[in-house]
Amino acid sequence: MKNDSTPITKSRGPAEHEVRAQIVAAATEHFSHFGYEKTTVSDLARVIGYSKAYIYKFFESKQSIGEMICGNCLREIEAEVSAAIGQSDQPPEQLRRMFKACTEASLRLFFRDRKLYEIAASAATERWQTVIVYEANIQRLLREVLQAGRLSGDFERKTPLDETTMAIYLVMRPYLNPLLLQYSFDYTEDAPVQLSNLVLRSLSP
Amino acid sequence: MKNDSTPITKSRGPAEHEVRAQIVAAATEHFSHFGYEKTTVSDLARVIGYSKAYIYKFFESKQSIGEMICGNCLREIEAEVSAAIGQSDQPPEQLRRMFKACTEASLRLFFRDRKLYEIAASAATERWQTVIVYEANIQRLLREVLQAGRLSGDFERKTPLDETTMAIYLVMRPYLNPLLLQYSFDYTEDAPVQLSNLVLRSLSP
Structure with a gap:
């Protein structure tokens, strides 16, 4: 650390x-x-x-330099996702935008330059500190949207919030994690919409 | 072909x-x-x-031999998934068992021997014919469970069946596809249950 x-x-x-x-x-x-x-x-x-x-x-070490580059990149994704959520005040729409922004920002930032993908891949494989912080932050953003949706009555409240958060995070993971995303290019166009729809059906009160 | x-x-x-x-x-x-x-x-x-x-x-070619080995492996997974579904006559339980069997059979058959994983990885990367057939078969099994659940009144019928099938297939994909599964080992214990729960909530009428 x-x-x-x-x-x-x-x-x-x-x-x-x-x-x-x-x-x-x-x-x-x-x-x-x-x-x-x-x-x-x-x-x-x-x-x-x-x-x-x-x-x-x-x-x-070289990794310390890589961590700083990777950290900058992950903070950029996080900021974009946060901004996308902020564009709506309706939790269901926030969730859709979050899913879309996660996918688009990850695609652009991890793969705009194939050589920089390598740093993200090393970071994800070796679970650098920056990655652990980033994943926790994305989960926190997700939890906040879910909590807001429970308060507004848009989302069901029976399932423990932790369980819902983790399950939805797992649904998003192939489009967030660079190692999985490299094998999910065929789906990045449609999956955010199809999966948001599924997730929103699962959240209906 | x-x-x-x-x-x-x-x-x-x-x-x-x-x-x-x-x-x-x-x-x-x-x-x-x-x-x-x-x-x-x-x-x-x-x-x-x-x-x-x-x-x-x-x-x-070498690939023809690889295709036969890979085809045998994929047919074995398919048979296990099919058998798991057959162990229940309740569609929600069938879906749970399907998710669990997909993950367990894929883990065992792709990774019991790291060197055989290579064939599965080549097959998945190059989209060999055996893989295309296999994916279509898994989707068909899933669709049959969903259809049975719609008939029995366990699952909602508003969403087009094709859309539901594809979205749930995308949720299962990280635990079916060997390229994604290699990066999902940390989740193979809990994800099938957590994701089945989410999917079943999304299917409630």
């Missing part, structure tokens, strides 16, 4: 933040061309023009 | 059937130790003690 905002060495003031951002930007660019798996910290050092030791002052 | 029961050359009587079975048995054994991707028809010929040309009289 790492905390990306904790400096490895003693604080250096604002310059540290800038150097980290510069490393992340250069790494994102390099990974997108040459792939995350094949790139080493030495490769990054050479490209950026820093020594390997200097990079290690800011990131303890 | 191939038909495995059609001889490539002119009919040779019962001996042909035996030779094909012998090749398939030896190939299954060999693939399970050395992997499907890495094995060539020359490797198989050497192991079985036939010439490569002789094997090509019975199978036009």
Whole structure:
């Protein structure tokens, strides 16, 4: 468990933040061309023009850099999903929009550049901290929509909220998780609508 | 599109059937130790003690042998799912059993031997004919359970049957398709029950 905002060495003031951002930007660019798996910290050092030791002052491993890139990407998806929910005040419509936004944002952010998919795939396979936080946040957003729908009378209240949340999360998972999504391209057009309809039928009071 | 029961050359009587079975048995054994991707028809010929040309009289490619092995495996899953459905005459219970049997049979048959998983993965990725037939058969079994439930009054009848069938199939897909199932191991214990519950709520009249 790492905390990306904790400096490895003693604080250096604002310059540290800038150097980290510069490393992340250069790494994102390099990974997108040459792939995350094949790139080493030495490769990054050479490209950026820093020594390997200097990079290690800011990131303890290649994975730390990958975690920051991945975290940025996952936070972007989360923000889009949150914004999509915010576009309606009707819980059933919020759920539809959530499903659609999850699928579209994941498709775009994980696959717009095949090489960046590799980072997301490593993160999902190895269950990086950023992924665990992200999944918890998506589940929290889902739970909030369900809770709102229970209060408004749109959704049934008999089933325990935790059970409903988890079951619907499992229905969404193939369109959220990059490892499953790569094998679900044939369904990304229709599945969000078909599955939202099924889920909404399951929620009817 | 191939038909495995059609001889490539002119009919040779019962001996042909035996030779094909012998090749398939030896190939299954060999693939399970050395992997499907890495094995060539020359490797198989050497192991079985036939010439490569002789094997090509019975199978036009390695994939033809793989298709027969995969087809046997998929038919076994199908038979188990069908038997599970047959153990109850109540459509809701049939649906639960179907979900459970799909997951358990797929887990056992695709993953009991990691090397045989490779064939199933190739088949699913390249959408071999056996896979297309298998998916259609599972969807047919599902549709029959849904139809029976509509007749018995257990399931709602407003949603078009095709739409309901496809949506529930999509819910089951991560536990049926070997490519998705490999990333769903954490959920195979609880998901069949949680998702059956959700699906049954969605079907309530």
